[in-house]
Amino acid sequence: MKKRSIATLAMLLALALALAACSGGPSESSNAAASDPNAEEIVLKFWYPGTDEILTGAVKQVIQKFERTHPGIKVELTSIPWADYFQKLTVAYSGGLQPDIHGLGFGQLISTVDQGKYLDLSPYIEADRWEGKDDFFPDILEAGQYEGGQYGLLLPEIRPLAWRKDFFEEAGLDPESPPKTFDDIFAYAEKLKKAENGKTTRAGIDIQTSNGEQSYLSLLLLLGEDFYDAEGHPTFDSPASVGLVEKMVDLYESGAIIASNQQQVNGTPFVNSQAAMAFVSTAGAASLQQSIGADKIGWTLPPAGPEGKQTALMLGTFLTAAQKTKHPEEAWTFIKFWFEKENVLEFATKTGSIPPLRSAKDEFVKLGDGNEVAFEAMNDARGYGASGHWAINVKYLRLALEESFNGIKPPADALKSNAEMAREEIAAAK
Incomplete structure (x- = not known):
């Protein structure tokens, strides 16, 4: 009887070990391959x-x-x-x-x-x-x-505001005194632009004209708005957004913004020393700091909007x-x-x-x-609010911005028509 009990116990122990060896899931060690020299x-x-x-x-x-x-x-x-x-x-x-x-x-x-x-x-x-x-x-x-x-x-x-101190000095501005208000951003951009033979060689501010929703949103957040609401419906045709895009287009037409693509492989104008200011990611400016020296770049919180908002894009x-x-x-x-x-x-x-x-x-x-x-x-x-409609909103916002910058439609018309198309596509997707 005693021998049978021992044999039974041995069999149960062997079965338990076998089951443990076959089990998976989060509790299993992820270093199994490292502990077994014969493991693949x-x-x-x-x-x-x-x-x-x-x-x-x-x-x-x-x-x-x-x-x-x-x-x-x-x-x-x-x-x-x-x-x-x-x-x-x-x-x-x-x-x-x-x-x-x-x-x-x-x-x-x-x-x-x-x-x-x-x-x-x-x-x-x-x-x-x-x-x-x-x-x-x-x-x-x-x-x-x-x-x-x-x-x-x-x-x-x-994305706080970054600026080139050396470019500020060239323009006769205090290199230690960046824009303090929302309106200052646009005034400084005009002062900082540089042109030769009637052509802009350096922008006052880096606002991308193609796939440019990120620089647009950096400014819109200072106005206390977003480009879609909590349900994912577009709001980029609001009066505040229209007014913002009109100011951006004015900068472009005056030469304070140069045409650029947010996704261009060789980097945006600020990263390439072709713009004096930008709402640039810390990652995007890291290579520029290494190439020109960190002492030439200033960083500050975004200037306050009309209601004191200093919301940075994350x-x-x-x-x-x-x-x-x-x-x-x-x-x-x-x-x-x-x-x-x-x-x-x-x-x-x-x-x-x-x-x-x-x-x-x-x-x-x-x-x-x-x-x-x-x-x-x-x-x-x-950051962007969670929404399955994010891609739709971005698609039509990009179209609206490009139509505005390229003079295809006035900003108000471009934003309104594209927001309406976004609403129609969202409704059709339900």
């Missing part, structure tokens, strides 16, 4: 938007460090220009060829998160009891949430994983690694993005005056 190496396909040399170099360094500490996992990086990125990612998802992990722009995530493409990271965060969750700035963590799930972690970019890049990845544990392990304090601080320092961890704030602020301004701007910052 796991390859994670990783897409990241942007091909700037500084950015791609920083991304590669994160990957190299990860692979050194996780020898059973290899990360294959594909860098794609922003202008082509979302279309290629959409095609990849449609064909079932999506990468395991990828970056997503702010608007891209909030407009597609309801399509069931992305992995909910919440179970992995909870299973790991990940301390980083409590270290994140709450608003930034919430930016990647949808219906109780966590579908991305944000590397934020804040965008950035989310890291997320595909819902159908074959390696969800390893995908989460890589994302979690990226957001460890040391790693995200190093990445932010090199690229100009902002570390979203509260524990990294003091160290990051010490690295430069612009960093302190960026963190201060986060106290009053807004």
